[in-house]
Amino acid sequence: MDEVGIVLAMLLAVVASGYLVRMLPFAVPLPLMQIALGAAIAGSTGHGVRLEPHIFFLVFLPPLLFLDGWRIPKVGLFRDRSTILELALGLVLFTVLGAGFLIHWLIPSLPLAVCFALAAILAPTDPVAVSSIAARVPIPPRLMHILEGESLLNDASGLVCFRFAVAAALTGTFSLGEATLTFLWVALAGVAIGAGITVSVSWAQRQLAARIGEESGSPILINLLLPFGAYLAAEHLGASGILAAVAAGVTMSYVELSGRAAATTRVRRAVVWDTVQFALNGIMFVLLGEQLPDILEAALVAPELPRANDVWWLVTNALAISFGLILLRFVWVWVSLRLTLLNARRQKLPEYRPNPRLILATSLAGVRGAITLAGVLTLPLAMPGGAPFPGRDLVIFLASAVIVVSLVLASVGLPRVLRGLELPHDSAHDSEEANARHAAALAALEAIANAPPPPPTSGCDAQGAVEMHASAIDQVRSLYQYRLDGGIGGGGGDVGPAQARAAEDAERHYRLAALEHERAVLLRMARNNTLSDEVARKLLREIDLVEARYR
Incomplete structure (x- = not known):
């Protein structure tokens, strides 16, 4: 021992x-x-x-x-x-x-x-x-x-x-x-x-x-x-x-x-x-x-x-x-x-x-x-x-x-x-990262445009399903278009890597704040027995994965 x-x-x-x-x-x-x-x-x-x-x-x-x-x-x-x-x-x-x-x-x-x-x-x-x-x-x-x-x-x-x-x-x-x-x-x-x-x-x-x-x-x-x-x-x-x-x-x-x-x-x-x-x-x-x-x-x-x-x-x-x-x-x-x-x-x-x-x-x-x-x-x-x-x-x-x-x-x-x-700044690294993010955003927008609709769900009529999917498409497309434009609403060609990084930092700040409040609400519901342990763990895991991406 x-x-x-x-x-x-x-x-x-x-x-x-x-x-x-x-x-x-x-x-x-x-x-x-x-x-x-x-x-x-x-x-x-x-x-x-x-x-x-x-x-x-x-x-x-x-x-x-x-x-x-x-x-x-x-x-x-x-x-x-x-x-x-x-x-x-x-x-x-x-x-x-x-x-x-x-x-x-x-x-x-x-x-x-x-x-x-x-x-x-x-x-x-x-x-x-x-x-x-x-x-x-x-x-x-x-x-x-x-x-x-x-x-x-x-x-x-x-x-x-x-x-x-x-x-x-x-x-x-x-x-x-x-x-x-x-x-x-x-x-x-x-x-x-x-x-x-x-x-x-x-x-x-x-x-x-x-x-x-x-x-x-x-x-x-x-x-x-x-x-x-x-x-x-x-x-x-x-x-x-x-x-x-x-x-x-x-x-x-x-x-x-x-x-x-x-x-x-x-x-x-x-x-x-x-x-x-x-x-x-x-x-x-x-x-x-x-x-x-x-x-x-x-x-x-x-x-x-x-x-x-x-x-x-x-x-x-x-x-x-x-x-x-x-x-x-x-x-x-x-x-x-x-x-x-x-x-x-x-x-x-x-x-x-x-x-x-x-x-x-x-x-x-x-x-x-x-x-x-x-x-x-x-x-x-x-x-x-x-x-x-x-x-x-x-x-x-x-x-x-x-x-x-x-x-x-x-x-x-x-x-x-x-x-x-002071050391020379590695501008090649910044431009490489910016180019990669640009290419990824373009590929994502193309995938959104060509993606087939998901299988129909029960409890939703045809008109409601069309509106729901259109809203989801617009929301996801706006996120990638925002990143493609450098995070300032357009004119992506004039946006440098530093501005793009600042925009992403701002997005990360607000996204993390939102995730923190989501987690607090779920934990409070679990403590008050208005949410089961199983569902709480599942939802908290999803929040943790998203937060890990932003951190």
């Missing part, structure tokens, strides 16, 4: 963290509050949850990475693919080399291969941590797309480097050719497996549903199981389960374009996934907090320390590594940007010179998280000869400390760096 109680306490901590960060008079990042609550749980219960890295990878990462891959804007992902690949591949290798030598210089007692292993597991940024920071920091959309794409793709390169660095520490040998071939298999096979499983399962689900039907909850449950299936299949074949889960999510976004899922299924599924995302995100940081007391206790007696229980030595080295990672990231982004501008100048393309603060923001946004923690905990306990693995406890502490420091620096520094920063 102790384990069950701790798990329940963790869930309560996730819920409480959302309220506590709003109650405090000063701003505290949500992940840091969750880490603090996790440490408090470990301190009050005397022990935390034993974190098995392989179970951690399986339970937490596949659904969260699947969801990130599903929801990331694909246009931005492919538009900035060169920048994302530079960060996901080039920056990882640059960080492994630079940070590896930096760590060995700071702590000469650590073997160089172990320093490279620590640098490799610190190289990948974490998509979950990036998303948690983005929820509270106004990161520019395009920068956020690049950061999300980088964090989704750099896990494979970082984990492969980590695997070979650990193998070098154990055996004393390293093969660049073998490492390259392994990386290609891990990455390409992982992507192929994730995409293939998503397409196959979606096709099978549609065939079964068309022939024998399905329960209303089945599509949602299948959707929840997809990332686990992709992850396990890829890991069984020696590929990257992380990339398989990401590829499954990206593929799912394209499968959804078929529009075969019912509207109610999409609404319910979105609610389920939002709940899963909130719970798993929070539990991951609570778990990190629960590990910290034991990690610190083990690091304080590590033989690599110049003096036992030297907390300041640990803190100083953790800060030095954290700032070193930021500096390496800044140098890479700056050099990469200079090369991009040079190439644009050679091809006589229009140049955009970003504000230096944007480069600094990109450097600070390299947040480490759960992948780093779970990966570093997989370090072996002993060498082949039976001797303890050198620096294991110290390496785990430094990795955990860098996670916390990166969260603090991003949460505190990004709002200040980005405050008042």
Whole structure:
């Protein structure tokens, strides 16, 4: 029962963290509050949850990475693919080399291969941590797309480097050719497996549903199981389960374009996934907090320390590594940007010179998280000869400390760096949205004009039916014509995207006010027993669906 109680306490901590960060008079990042609550749980219960890295990878990462891959804007992902690949591949290798030598210089007692292993597991940024920071920091959309794409793709390169660095520490040998071939298999096979499983399962689900039907909850449950299936299949074949889960999510976004899922299924599924995302995100940081007391206790007696229980030595080295990672990231982004501008100048393309603060923001946004923690905990306990693995406890502490420091620096520094920063407006996005709304409204008007009348209803004469249908047609047509004209009663050709958006905001305001009063009346009738529970639930569900569309 102790384990069950701790798990329940963790869930309560996730819920409480959302309220506590709003109650405090000063701003505290949500992940840091969750880490603090996790440490408090470990301190009050005397022990935390034993974190098995392989179970951690399986339970937490596949659904969260699947969801990130599903929801990331694909246009931005492919538009900035060169920048994302530079960060996901080039920056990882640059960080492994630079940070590896930096760590060995700071702590000469650590073997160089172990320093490279620590640098490799610190190289990948974490998509979950990036998303948690983005929820509270106004990161520019395009920068956020690049950061999300980088964090989704750099896990494979970082984990492969980590695997070979650990193998070098154990055996004393390293093969660049073998490492390259392994990386290609891990990455390409992982992507192929994730995409293939998503397409196959979606096709099978549609065939079964068309022939024998399905329960209303089945599509949602299948959707929840997809990332686990992709992850396990890829890991069984020696590929990257992380990339398989990401590829499954990206593929799912394209499968959804078929529009075969019912509207109610999409609404319910979105609610389920939002709940899963909130719970798993929070539990991951609570778990990190629960590990910290034991990690610190083990690091304080590590033989690599110049003096036992030297907390300041640990803190100083953790800060030095954290700032070193930021500096390496800044140098890479700056050099990469200079090369991009040079190439644009050679091809006589229009140049955009970003504000230096944007480069600094990109450097600070390299947040480490759960992948780093779970990966570093997989370090072996002993060498082949039976001797303890050198620096294991110290390496785990430094990795955990860098996670916390990166969260603090991003949460505190990004709002200040980005405050008042003006970026070029994405007018292409506005015009694309306006064109899509225009085309949809035209299609709706054509459908209204060509739609056959519904079957006759009892209790209504022919003349009354004609008037009723004519009134309904006029009402629906006026709504779409209003939107087509930009919401100002005509002259749609002269209405810009900003005016159209303002008109829609006004429509949304009054529509939401009307829905709120509808709901209040129905609830009052239900409380007064003038409306049955069954009918009340049905009508309230309809209002909720309409309100979800407007919100």
